[in-house]
Amino acid sequence: MMSEKKLNFLILIFLFLVPLFSMLLNDIYITTLFSKIVILAIAGIGLNLILGYGGMVSFGHAAFFGLGGYVTGILAFHFNNYEPIQILVFEFEGTNQLLFIWIFTLIFSSILALFIGYFSLRTTGVYFIMITLAFAQMLYYFSISWPTYGGEDGLSLSLRNQIPFLNTMDPITFFYICYVWLIIIIILVKFILNSPLGISLKACKENEDRVRSVGINPKKVKLISFIISGAITGLAGSLYADLNRFISPTILSWQMSGEIMILVILGGMFRLYGPILGAFFYIILEQFLGGITENWQFWLGFIILLEVLYAKAGLMSFLIKDKYDEKTSS
Amino acid sequence: MMKKPVLKIDKLSKSFGAIKANDNLNLNLFKNEIHALIGPNGSGKSTLVKQISGFLKQDSGKIYLEEIDISNYSAEHRSRMGIARSFQISSVINSFKVIDNLRLSLMGRDGGYLNPFNNIYTNKDYSDEAFDLLKIVDLTNKANDLVSTLSHGDKRKLEISLALSMKPKLLLFDEPMAGLDKTSSQLMIDLFKRLKVKVPILLIEHDMESVFALADRISVLDYGSLIASGNEKEIKSNAKVQEVYLGDEN
């Protein structure tokens, strides 16, 4: 038992050190695994902003994750084959510069989130769950049926995209790039949670009437939060594409949305670091169970089921003693 | 002498299916007054408050705040313009601390609630103002308690302080004393008396003793229609009122 602050700190240190040690032992596998953990954690933090703090059950966050992946893949694809991207009469060059790619990813996933959020937030409850799912499915089927970027087979990138002075093909370098992003996202979301937007969002989750009677428009609060959430998850998708040097419709699938959701719940919904712990256990569980049995998903299903039925609060709560006031003030 | 009303309600109507919850209502609220709205259960009192505050859209009629037609403004817009309300069933953020409820409302009042950066919890101005507001309703000692742990009476008080925090031009209180013990009720009565010189109050209340103790003017609703309006004496002696309302109490 420890305080939440201490556990958070331990999580960050642990994530920082393990890949370093494994690199010293020349183990690329662990480093790559940890990159994946960090990336999924970012996606989860993005979702958790609206799911945990805003009570919006989006079952379509794969749309943003996948879009991030596709923006990254498509820009790199056009860079590699020297063909400009044509949109109507406009032409754009591709690029392999990560700084640009990230900016494009953030812009496009924000726009997509604005669009999806604007329409989805007109509904609530199950309808919201299902309309977010439907939007993600639209993109999924579109990516399958549009052959330019590989359709169902997906698209391989020969090299990772670049950052000046860094060798992104080096696993440990790429890991720390992801790690730095994780830190940035944590800081950003922490700011948001303590900000006017964050407190409004938390209030909207519980009682929209109260929020409106103090002059706050809950629709705007939820939409802005939805956009930020989508952008963060989109960024994770971009990193994921570079990690694997491969994109395919799978990253837009509803199973992907489910996976992001599960790791958020597994770690603990109302806590900033919950998704990180969740991503860690999800990936480790996958590796561990996958190592001992081919039917690991069967057991994963059991674990999730037990978690939902009997241990709602998530892993974080097992590890820390809970001070009730920490939940609300960040 | 023609006084201008702070709030003017003009031929307001609202139906739910076949039920006429509000039928062609006219009503004013002037400076320095407590205007009590009474009527049997289901007579349409809360429906009127919901329409004034923008939580329900009227079928027809107009609502004016200081001569501005606000009939089509959203609830949040009206709140920011200074229409503050309490809810019949207390409506506060239970998962927040008491003081954070006030931080929320102060921030909502001042706008800028989409700002994702400034730390609201460390904003000294808001903390100070919040404590001042809590002092008014005698709740400072519970400032850092979770609202979910408060008693019913304390939640009511918090709700009143939230309404006050909006720098209101008028207050709509929907049965603020329901379920309160004697001391708390008395605290509310004293508070409302002090408040009315600054902010006029439209008060819905079932307890006649409190109504007569507080109200400068009383309007009576029955089946959605206004059947009488006047001071204590006029209301008490009104035949219609006696029939539908006071009649069954005697």
Next chain:
Amino acid sequence: MEFQLLIEQLLNGLQFGTMLFLMSAGLTLVFGVMGLINLAHGSFYMIGAFGAALLAEITGSFFIGLMSSFIVAMFAGVITEILVIRKLYKKDHLDQVLATFALILIFSEGIRWIFGAYPLYLNIPSELNASVSLPLEIIYSKYRLLIIATGILIAFFLYILTSKTLLGIRIKAGQNDREMISVLGVNIKTLYTIVFALGAALAGLSGALIGAIQSVEVGMGEPVLILAFVVIIIGGIGSIKGAFVGALLVGVTDTLGRFLLPELFKLFFDNADANLIGSSIASMSIYILMAIVLIFKPSGLFGERSA
């Protein structure tokens, strides 16, 4: 002949729609009565198909296979309801989504464990595996007509069941007011199990019917599940009538979209581009349909309360 082709596509849409209805009926009842989002509904579709394939293999009779799909899925439904689903009625939607997502993993991997990774085949008996001539020189598959007929028959049966029988009245009571039904002195637990099992059985039957056209494999249930969700959202959650209209709408939109949209785009683009754009948009058409319905009617075509 364009016209015959169009009619044929329309019939395909109808067949697709009636099959979706079988899938959606249970989903919408379970949501309407018990307030449960059941992602594992697709698993019963799969279980029904596997059950049918296995029993058809053993007995050599396609029809026994079909019958058993219904029974096997119903049985699986009863067990699942008692062991897991019951615990979810009082939980929030998020928990329901997660728990039933977990059930999908369990069912899919469980079936893979038992039957292996390769698809099974369920062969349509030769007397059905033929075409019939309809009026207007239309030739159409006998088997698909059978699916349409089955779907309509079951829709009719469900209509009678929900509007004319005691069970239906109880279900309605439960839909409108969950307290009410306990006042009526109905054993809610049993009622819920029956409703759930009936839904599962219908899903299983549709899995077997379609399994015979396509193949019987792990994961076959999920794409259909998502379509069924689209159907009940369009129709309005909890409404059997909505599910029927929604299913036909989705079935016809999807099938005709794939057929007509490329043709439509040929008016504006050259052939290759038109095919590409047309079929890409067609693949999304039902989701677009759903989004449009929700934008104008946030609780679906026949939905009353917002969930």
